[in-house]
């Protein structure tokens with residue numbers, strides 16, 4: 001039976017939260033371009049799935065939003081701030097505004113789930129009170145976020161005692177603790193089983209809507225991208241080769257993302 005048609009989400013209007021224009025990145029002067037003329041806008045409330053073979057530049061694109069990739073040319077702005085112009089405190093401020101979720105969750109296993117979430121508040125000045133403990137308001141918010149991601153009952157458990165899917169939900173709560181202006185999720189379900197992958201991606205998409213922030217999520221599984229995003233961007237060899245509303249795309253339309261050089265006649 002065919003999957004029920006998804007209702008088309010309205011095309012966002014207004015300024016994008018993240019604006020990428022003609023972005024090129026190379027890691028060394030004599031190295032090839034890893035990103036080559038990438039244009040991409042991310043809008044509040046939207047989940048954008050980033051697809052591409054290994055080495056196509058997905059992580060580099062995400063790193064360029066937080067100043068961790070060497071921008072060779074082009075413009076990247078996050079919330080109006082020009083990333084390549086930022087240094088020191090301004091760059092740390094930008095990083096505090098971008099929530100990040102990783103494949104390996106990056107929790108501190110021996111600390112409680114609640115403390116791991118509270119660590120997200122350390123991105124902001126004044127997170128600790130004079131006794132060096134977290135402020136009561138932040139503790140309340142951390143509990144609320146654990147409720148939001150469905151694991152408040154695990155708040156006092158050691159993070160390492162949780163399953164992979166539960167740990168990823170803690171990582172998402174930790175990212176939200178930053179009150180981020182956008183969320184980057186770099187292969188967040190690569191270590192999870194298929195059912196848990198759906199749960200985590202559903203959560204990310206609902207967070208984009210409810211918190212009204214853009215979520216950029218890189219994935220290796222096309223059906224997951226088609227089911228859990230509003231837009232899909234396909235990178236191949238550092239260039240965007242497919243882009244569109246998810247409701248307009250299918251696996252066939254995304255085939256160029258995974259074509260070999262010989263198939264597309266690319267002799268770079």
Ligand SMILES: Nc1ncnc2c1ncn2[C@@H]1O[C@H](COP(=O)(O)OP(=O)(O)OP(=O)(O)O)[C@@H](O)[C@H]1O
Nearest residue numbers: 027028034052053054055056057058059060061187
């Ligand atoms: N710090 C770095 N220094 C030099 N080259 C790098 C660095 N980071 C990435 N690269 C190179 O840039 C290219 C793109 O890597 P990137 O990690 O962005 O790809 P990806 O699409 O995220 O891959 P994967 O799906 O395997 O994670 C690769 O050729 C990689 O070797």
